Amino acid sequence: MAENVLRMEDVTMQFGGVVAVDGLSLEVDQGEIVALIGPNGAGKTTAFNCVTGVYEPTNGRVSLLGETIVENHPQGKMKAQYKGGEAGKFTQVVSHTPDQITQKGIARTFQNIRLFGALTVFDNVLIAKHMRAKQNFLSATFRLNAKEEKRMREEAMALLAEQDLAQYADEVASSLPYGLQRRLEIARALATEPKLLLLDEPAAGMNPQETQELTDFIKQIRTEYGLTIFMIEHHMDLVMQISDRIYVLDFGKLIAKGTPAEVQNDQRVIEAYLGVADDAEN
């Protein structure tokens, strides 16, 4: 049995009276590509945000390589309002800011590309190296960290070369074509030296050819960097081609999980995506 890289236990996210994610439990093992799919508004991105520290889940636990990185239970006003399950199972409160989570080895990309638009492609990757550099603002200002700076620059350049982005290094990030911006965003995430990479709809807005390229690219970075990848995706071609396992979310609840073939034939998944037969008759 491979080691769990990411484990979510009964993660519930409730906004006011709305339960966006309801008791989501899943595991992602070392070296796997796991996809989280579901109709619009199913709570996929919310689940991601709970893992990366953007949101603090209302209840549940998230652990990375056995270390609890997020844990919470309903408190205060939420105690009375809480509608999810498993209340009382978790007693600790562990929370980290997104940058601390990144430090621990989870990197992510965003549904709508969030590059540092006005900066060059090279700087975009270089900024991701800032976190792990051994320096403080005085040593950086007075150039006492020359060795560290040189290492950062070399690594960033090497990474760009590996991702076939080297020829764009001096271009402004926002001027790149869409497909390349996606690729740059992934390259930037890789620069933080993650153990687990979260991709939020990496193929959104891509044409079939770009999607195919992306599929190969994701496979390639998994083997090259020994990564574990957890992604949200709508393009079923891509999902079915590269996922080892798939989790399906609908209205915040997990409705199916398994290999692509299993999920494709799951009655509830088909209903969630196409609507129930009753509706069709009306």
Next chain:
Amino acid sequence: MLKEKKSKTGVFIALVCVAVLLAVAIILENTLDPTKNTIFFTVLKKTAVYALVACSMNLLNGFTGLFSLGQAGFMLLGAYTYAILTIPVAQRPAVYYIYNGSAINFSLPELFGGGAVGLILGVLAALILAGVVAAAVAWLIGLPVLRLKSDYLAIATLGFAEIIRAIFQWDALGPVTNGANALKNYPTFSSFNIKGADGAVTVRLSIFVAFLLSAVCIAIILLLINSSYGRAFKAIREDEVAAEAMGINLAKHKRLSFCISSFFAGVGGGLFAMFANQAQAKTFTTAMTYEILLIVVIGGIGSISGSCIAAFLYVACSEWWLRFLDNEITLKSGFKVPLLRNGFRMVVFSIVIMIVVLFFRRGIMGDKELPDLFRKRKNTKAKGGEGNG
């Protein structure tokens, strides 16, 4: 690798330019007639001070994307710290005559042994302390205030600057701050002029000193901006969420930027006190913050060289070039030029600024620095450094 080499030649050329500028400052001051060119010299000194403060504001507003309007408040802290620490002990009873002498009875230049060495060391130490005090206060108010975004942050810092001004005029603090009265008789830029045995000035260095101090501080700001931390600041400006996802601690980096910006605003305040020959709380008004904001906007938000150039243009326009508009002119034929009267200068000035803001929205330099312009046009050699000290 290529990039690094390019930037190294850029740094070298910038250093040469600054050195040339400083040399020109010495030559100008010692060759031009000081009585006829007072206004020119004043403009140069004020430019040096405003350029530094504008750069410090640019670090925060232009590079970190935090819209703060507390600059005058931090300048006030710096100016008072500098003045209080450097007034000669013998002068204190005269300065603090209302409060029967000062509560602080030492002076840094004298502590360092007096004379030329004491003056230089004392002034430097006082300026650094001026920055440190401003940075420390910035750290404190940053704790609550930096959680705010954009306009809210601007309002909070603006309020802070007003409060600081009121506190320093408070009568109970009189023995330290001299209440609402001015602090004076401390070393100014002119104190650095070298005097002969008979007391007459032999070598004038006041502009040189102003430029040198300002240039050193701006150089440090530039180094910071081009360092790993500067890149992190820019990342925060571009996209906070993405910056945080890249492992940049937002709170820590914002605080750092805010404190460093305030440090240099404090030093700038100290320099302003040296320039103005007196430090008084009522000069550090919101209007001063707006002047500096205007310089930043005209120069280009996110451009250090732009801030320096704009500082010169702004100061020269407001103090010198548009002066003639304030005087009534009657031509030989007896025709009285209409509109020219006291205050008309500010009307024209406002119109000029409106035109700049309407038609050059990105300012003189946009977010480019001087060497960038030459690089694009010529493509061979980077040329030009920082405009004004």
